[in-house]
Amino acid sequence: MMQGTAMQEGALLGGGMTALLCVLVPLAGALITGAFHHRPNLREAFTLVTGGILLGLVLQLLPLVQAGGRPSLTLAEPVPGLPIVLEVEPLGLLFALVASSLWIVTSLYSMGYMRGHHERNQTRFYIFFAIAIASAVGVAFAGNLFTLFIFYEALTLCTFPLVTHHQTEKAKRAGRVYLGILLTTSIGFQLLAIVWTYVLAGTVDFRPGGILADAGLSGPMTTALLALYVFGVGKAAVMPFHRWLPAAMVAPTPVSALLHAVAVVKAGVFSILKIAVYVFGLDALSVGNAAGWLIYPAGFTVLAASMVALQIAWRQGNLKRLLAYSTISQLSYIVLGALVANGLGIIGGGMHIAMHAFGKITLFFAAGSVYVAGNRTEISQLKGVGRRMPWTMGAFAVASLSMIGLPPTGGFFSKWYLMLGVWEADHLLVFAVLVLSTLLNAAYFVPIIHMAFFQTEEPEPPDRGPGHDGPSPVRPDHGEAPWPMVVALTATAAGTVLLFFLAGFPLSLLETLVRGG
């Protein structure tokens, strides 16, 4: 693609090194964090500094990629024909940008949360968090299926100690579901699909136009292979392999916020987008409606998960659980974007990675904030909380708008392009699914906002006796959460709005992808 001068080649090589540094910097951060075990202030300061350096490095790659360059670096070749390669392309860069910028905000938030909530083993938490970020960046910059698989599995394994952070019986059971589903799908289906791809194409590289384009795969076979990928990437949470996501909600809220709204789940849908574009190629997917059959499980997931979320809202159940199901539904939007197999769908899916990340992380931040400040975990406990915590619930309201897809939030544009893509592909049923799910999103978010701002707080029933299995009682008098949390969630809410006005930036980045591919 780049038949450039020596200078450009030098820049590309430098870019490859920068990509490697992006993976190494969080790892180094993890080591430093471990070294400052007994100095919490320094430890957290270093986490923030590491985040800043990482963001700086990712930003450095931006002009190169915008110019159409794809810096890459081969790290090792465990088996001939199966190298570990880092390559920066637009979609991955966008994902890395989102993950690294939100990591800084989450680190700030974590300080307030972990201290305010007096969590144990905080150093271990920060170490594995940093490793998880390194893995997510690795997923973003993976240059072939094999590298992607390595970082994908690393991300599963290093988030396990975060999910089971409390080391309780409940955490253990959730950890089993988490690891069980993610490893079963990835080893059972994804690895099989990668081997199959290798046998067919003789390579596992990501190439514009797809490596399977000339493999002469028949329509049904394409569908079968694609199904292995769509279900094999368990992190995309397409039903029936979605249960790990609600289970992972036992983790401390910063984990749910960054990993299970941004890094881990987005690594899943990102992989699917990337596989669609660079392994199959959009042309191969649209031939003979190869991807068409898989639209049904993804569409079903969108609706079914929204229904579950609605039902949780209706019964005023656990807030984080509702957010988890909302995430499942939104992830399948992106899967649909990949499956409609046209440029607009890919752009919509790619944009939704960024838009949903900012929105959902704000929602999780807010959920953690009401928990730390007022020990509130259930939706029923949110009555009137908007007046106690105006910043938190204000941010929640803004982010909800983005989830529904209303202006002036970023969620509007991603949904716009997704719908355009679906319309162009003539999938009217899917179009209806998107419209219906928008209504459902509104139906479960708006009542929560209404409750928080317009209903008055009811006193808790005083003594429910020992051994009740309901939520623990609300802290009576409280104001806003600790300031780092409020700053963090305000920042991400502002980001959600900002992305509405700056939507041209991710759009231009993704357009280079569609043009190039």
Next chain:
Amino acid sequence: MTEHLPVLQVVVPLLAAPVAALIRWKRGAWLLTLLTTWAVLAMAIGLLREVLDHGTVSYALGGWSAPFGIEYRVDLVSAYVLLVVAAIGAVVTPYARASVEREVDPGRVPLFYSAFLLCLTGLLGITVTGDVFNLFVFLEISSLAAYGLIAMGPDRRALHAAYKYLIMGSIGATFIVIGIGMMYVMTGSLNMVDLAERLPEISSRTESVAFAFLTVGISLKLALFPLHLWLPDAYTYAPSTATIFLASTATKVAVYMLVRFFFTIFGLTFSFETMTLHWVLTPLAILGVLSASLTAIYQQNIKRLLAYSSVAQIGYMILGISLATLTGLTAGLLHLFNHALMKAVLFMAMGAVMHQVGAVRIEAMRGLGRKMPWTMAAFVAGGLSIIGVPLTVGFISKWYLVLGAVEQGMWLVAFLVLLGSLLALVYIWKVVETAYFKEYIGDLSIREAPLSLLVPMWVLVLANVYFGVDASLTAGVANRAAEILLGLAP
């Protein structure tokens, strides 16, 4: 000097063995064993380099040339297995000192090392010899020494386990010697190369019968399902050092014998076309993987759990070999090396727990993640390798195996291999959960294992990762060895 390497490889440990027994001083015997195993490793590396550079090495024992005298013949396949055995021997010995002193009766420690060296001699001998009767002799040396090693276990049930292994092992050896005898009757030769040339000229029923006897005999030795019944007890009750060594080498050498007989001596055509060996081996291998993995999940004793896991892993090796394609055979040979690395780590971790806690039942693992962090971290690393997580050697094996199956269009086999990985996840995670999620309830004075146990363990953990990231050496050698066996390369 270099030209005598094939014989020195065997003679050095053979001579060291009686000396170790005569020393009667525990540390002295250990020191001698240490020096011997390291010398053996150095020679094995030398031989591998020699073979890689100059091709097959042939050595006429006592100057009597083949086929009349005994020939020692080291081709790439031999050199590769030799390296596995020697390397494991060299890593296990530093580990052995503390572990053996704790588990073996003090008066018998020198005898333990003597038996260990004899067992090593036998295993090395099987791999270097080019003579089938000599192979049988070395097989007996290694087996008899192994019975002795197992019987020295701390638990009285070790005696029963050793006895059971003795009976089964002897049946296997008898079958093998009957097979060898028939081949001798048919051809009048015991030299492998000579046999390979003469056997195709004979097409009598005797050849098929000899083949059948050898198949059953070797399958018993390598614990192929359903002939694996001796293995779990033997591995469970043997001293930890013996378990580590035998689990990583003895069955591997039996796999080598299988490959040697079926590919080199009988030849690909006879084994897989006339006798359709794959119709026997493939189903048994898969049944072995699945049933042994399932059984492992229900074990309460972790050494026994790992023993069943070994049976399953042997299934993978045999599966790869039974595909009889380049990729399949590469996978089988590669897994031979890789499994030695991962299973040694796991058994070493359990040996360390045995050394510190004195028990390896699942209840004994409670809270050990905090009490013995390095040991349990090594267990997790070895476990991930068994499961086949990328960047560990386990992944490389699985990759080749699945690739081999998919190339042949054997989708079910590919899927079942991956299913086996998931079963491994279940039994490994059972231990991990107990170690990290249960409160420690035992003696408060329990500490992390001494460095002499941890260092060899972590050396192997690093080897698991190193050869998982850069498999060019192992996969390259296995690939070339497979080419030789399939007759694609000289």
